[in-house]
Amino acid sequence: MPIDIKQTPNLIKARSRLHQQVLILHDEIAIPERLRQVAAGKHYFIKTYGCQANVRDEETMRGLLEAAGFKPTDHEREADLVILNTCAVRENAEDKVFGQVGVLKGIKQVNKDLVVAIGGCMVQQAHIVTDMIDKYKHVDLMFGTHNIHQLLDLLDEVYATKTRVVSIPSLTSESHEALPAKRLHRFKAFVNIMYGCDKFCTYCIVPYTRGRERSRPVADILNECRQLVRDGYQEITLLGQNVNAYGKDKGDGYDFAALLEDVAKTGIARLRFTTSHPWDFSLRMIEVIAKYPNIMKAIHLPVQSGNNGILRLMGRRYTRESYLRLVASMRTAMPNLALTTDIIVGFPNETETQFNDTLSLVREVGYDGAFTFIYSPRVGTPASRMIDNVTPELKHQWFDQLVKEVEASAQIRADALVGQTLKVLVDGVSKRNDKVLSGYSEGNKLVHFIGDETLIGSIVNVKITSSHLYSVHGDLV
């Protein structure tokens, strides 16, 4: 099959933070007439890996595909079009995608007309794209994180010309505010407030795959939130790699604290946000979170390490002490605050003493939970060029130790909920027992209780009677 390579990603370009003009557009996207005819009767399947940014992108892809007339299916073997929406944050995320690309090769041998597309962060990397072009010839389309708005035009070309298409810009030139979205959830919604990341933590690929920090216009964010409230949504989660930096790129003084306050005033029942970077977390933000009852008292505050030497090598811009001070200010303002975090073990040349600092920090903070990762070198990042003397065996041993410490901390926090009455947004029936309902507390704890299905989508009071590591049980009040 012929191939049309329009643009391939370039790391040096992606790293540049030159102030290229990003055009903000509010026009609706044009749907190619030829694609409408192709789409009639066809089914699509999207598999998303990675973080909430990708989940929100999937909603946009669904919105576009359905606007063109494609119908969704839950079974990839019944699909005419499969999109893998990929993540590049660690090697195991990429391995999963390569495995799935292999599975699709098998499916395509049976269903010759299957169109396979790959988008997301993984294909923002040149070495991956080269591999896909050379070795995975059944992949028909590769598109990136900066040009999702072109998805329909690119698919149109694939279908009409029977050509493989590669179109992966390294920079954003246009930001489309009026893209359709098919939301995945009926009463909980993700709202992007900014794209990209400028922090360049030395281990991380995200600033390269997602580009520079771009805050969405506040009017567009508030309109989207107000519409969600009108549509009956109960919970909004504001999304960004580093939400606390909202507005910094615009420099008009309107910051994340101001935005949080304005979104809280839309009257949404529950407001959350993720992810927070300790560097940009101001005291004013803490005040706003504490002041509004509809802003949930749950903060995901990645620490990555408890050792100052490692934090410096990671380029995290805070120390153990300043992180602990920030946590103390939060706890003073919000005594019931639930805190979660991300931690990396086995950064190049980490020592036992340095690792122990992470363990002691976990104990000191008392997290409600944590995502823990073994360091994974990412092509092109500064950390990947460091010589690493720590053996994989030792890293795994530390990882197991860390998981135990996190679990001990989470168990203490969960036990403390017993006897309390929590407000729970009911999500649905429990996966394990259809007489049991499940939902999340304000502190983001999974709560199970016996109740009627009609409660799904509402907020109820549940008195907690027992606790487990990742969930608590209780009785409807």
Ligand code: SAH
């Ligand atoms: N912007 C968010 C999330 C980034 S990715 C933040 O800064 O918190 C989510 C988590 O993946 C990070 O917090 C970090 O703990 C982990 N991570 C990122 N790069 C990694 C790497 N190369 N190896 C292992 N874990 C990594």
Ligand code: SF4
């Ligand atoms: Fe990656 Fe750091 Fe940006 Fe988070 S803040 S996305 S860890 S570079």
Ligand code: F3S
């Ligand atoms: Fe993965 Fe990209 Fe998110 S690398 S974690 S999907 S921003």
